Amino acid sequence: MNAVKPRYQQLKDLIIHRISTGELQPSDRVPSEYELVEAMSVSRMTANRALRELNDEGYVKRIAGRGTFVSDFRSQSHLLEVQNIADEIAGRGHSHSCTVIRQSRQHARGEVARALHVEQGTDVFHLQLVHHENAMPIQVEDRHVLASFAPDCLEQDFEAVTPSAYLTAVAPLQEAEQIVRAAMPNGAIRAQLKIDEGEPVLVVIRRTWSKGRPVTFARLQHPGSRYEMTGHYTPPGRPRSTSADVVQLEQLKQ
Amino acid sequence: MNAVKPRYQQLKDLIIHRISTGELQPSDRVPSEYELVEAMSVSRMTANRALRELNDEGYVKRIAGRGTFVSDFRSQSHLLEVQNIADEIAGRGHSHSCTVIRQSRQHARGEVARALHVEQGTDVFHLQLVHHENAMPIQVEDRHVLASFAPDCLEQDFEAVTPSAYLTAVAPLQEAEQIVRAAMPNGAIRAQLKIDEGEPVLVVIRRTWSKGRPVTFARLQHPGSRYEMTGHYTPPGRPRSTSADVVQLEQLKQ
DNA sequence: CTCAGTAGGTTGTATATACAGGTTAGTACA
DNA sequence: TGTACTAACCTGTATATACAACCTACTGAG
Structure with a gap:
């Protein structure tokens, strides 16, 4: 019941929480993979997985070369x-x-x-x-x-x-x-x-x-x-x- | 138009094709990550990503310790x-x-x-x-x-x-x-x-x-x-x- | 001023490696 | 016989590293 969640899931939960509380508004920029590496002490692959899954699930939109952004209402x-x-x-x-x-x-x-x-x-x-x-x-x-x-x-x-x-x-x-x-x-x-x-x-x-x-x-x-x-x-x-x-x-x- | 697909996507397409042609029937065992590593000359992480995404998308069901299996019709x-x-x-x-x-x-x-x-x-x-x-x-x-x-x-x-x-x-x-x-x-x-x-x-x-x-x-x-x-x-x-x-x-x- | 080139940041993919934990079958021991 | 252990295999996660592609902003040449 109190199983420790994997790191990538913790990252996802953190970002979803920021979105659902309004701290991150639609089209706001989400921390980049490297920023998450720094801030959360994870490897980039772990940060990448978290952001990639959030992208697949529609929470954020990633643009190569630009960054990761909170999806707007439409998407x-x-x-x-x-x-x-x-x-x-x-x-x-x-x-x-x-x-x-x-x-x-x-x-x-x-x-x-x-x-x-x-x-x-x-x-x-x-x-x-x-x-x-x-x-x-x-x-x-x-x-x-x-x-x-x-x-x-x-x-x-x-x-x-x-x-x-x-x-x-x-x-x-x-x-x-x-x-x-x-x-x-x-x-x-x-x-x-x-x-x-x-x-x-x-x-x-x-x-x-x-x-x-x-x-x-x-x-x-x-x-x-x-x-x-x-x-x-x-x-x-x-x-x-x-x-x-x-x-x-x-x-x-x- | 003719962009080469990433390796993990090729693996996914291959397995989806085997399922849709009936070569792989529901509850059949799908090649394990290591078997894909051998057969397809990819790293296990790449095979892992392909199988994991197929799992997320409902095509297969993965059981730690046992293997990966084609989802049955119901699921x-x-x-x-x-x-x-x-x-x-x-x-x-x-x-x-x-x-x-x-x-x-x-x-x-x-x-x-x-x-x-x-x-x-x-x-x-x-x-x-x-x-x-x-x-x-x-x-x-x-x-x-x-x-x-x-x-x-x-x-x-x-x-x-x-x-x-x-x-x-x-x-x-x-x-x-x-x-x-x-x-x-x-x-x-x-x-x-x-x-x-x-x-x-x-x-x-x-x-x-x-x-x-x-x-x-x-x-x-x-x-x-x-x-x-x-x-x-x-x-x-x-x-x-x-x-x-x-x-x-x-x-x-x- | 304009435009081409470039540097730096960002995502996308791929690999090698490592360890943890689940499952199964077989083996050794009592 | 029966049970406990173990080896082999599988998935799940995490890290470090590398290279490619993309985008932006800046810089320097014309």
Whole structure:
């Protein structure tokens, strides 16, 4: 249980810690191999292994001849998949806008408390937003955030910065779990998404961890006729990417 | 363009090639570091790096003191996600059964030809199946398979072995692309899935690659009320897994 | 001022060596 | 027979060293 970790792992942990505490910001320069040799009294090969693995794992980006730099949100977030609807829409060259329906403090109960692994009555923030792509509603976001995780959540202007972007700025989101289903929306959702009666929604329920505990729980609903998730899976070791897109899919016969 | 690859990468490519051709079967022993030193005239550190990275990438499993072994299908297939509905159902401890609606040879046209990157008129097999979980229909599978990829496709008994299992046995499926959407089913699908009018389906359109080219294209439809996809995302470097499940989700309020 | 060349720092790879620790099979001893 | 030990092999880690390739900034020549 208390096994001593290998040196290269200690180096990795040290640097990951500096990144997760914000001491090292995205695009900041990470100590070079020789600096680690000096500072940590290891051989360069050990420092090299630590930095190389951090590079493989997406934490940092190494450039031969220049140095090692903390990955920016874009490249380190391949694990977060399609966390940020605004980026997704921007990637399509469309304009994103957002309307805040609700932004309040609540006491977690029932489902929310269980999802966030907290006692009933724990402080949480409750957000409800409608995201638009080119003025067309594309997502209703219903999110609960652990108050202790993001204390200044009520002061944020979520029409300017999406909750996803805000939350990843507060602390790195390290793990996510999601459920995808098809469902029929209720009347409120149907009105918010401006969809016809009888049209289904794609529902994504996502729970995200930071520092080992769940910190936010969101239910995202998209109009079935205007939204689809796309994913791309490559073998381990090769670059992996996943994105969502509103492609005008050529209709399959039948 | 023709840059010479580093030695350790050559070793990795060699071993991956042996695995993908079937020369090395799951749980087979991979040459040890010293054997690679002898056979390939590299230093042990280089052989070590190749095998260690293959281990990190899930291709092999290394056991100190014993050796290096090819990962079995289960652990190397984390990239294939939920390819096989039968395994998914078995994982829930339920019984899986399957009805073949159609199993025929066709000429690819339109959408199918484009998806498989072949000329119009190329030979493909067309499969239509209904999968049941505990006698309840859970998926309608409409799949096209490149005939040249799996020539004996018409002789298979897909009520015994699912197309996914069969295809992965023919050759390793190495890459996948999928689109997930919510839609309303047509009458035939609604009948096959035994769902009520007004109930949506979760549609998964998946295209799978082997040896660099798309070999199969499937449209999977699930009843929205009885099926959901679940995914779990962990940071790169940590074990990654994704599965689907029919959880009786505690209903979110609203 | 402009541009070519260069020095120095940085990563990328490769090797030889060493020791620690796990696993297995066989051997020697009781 | 049975058990303890050992030899052989394997992976895991760590170090020192070397050379190549890349990038930046500076310097000196024109």
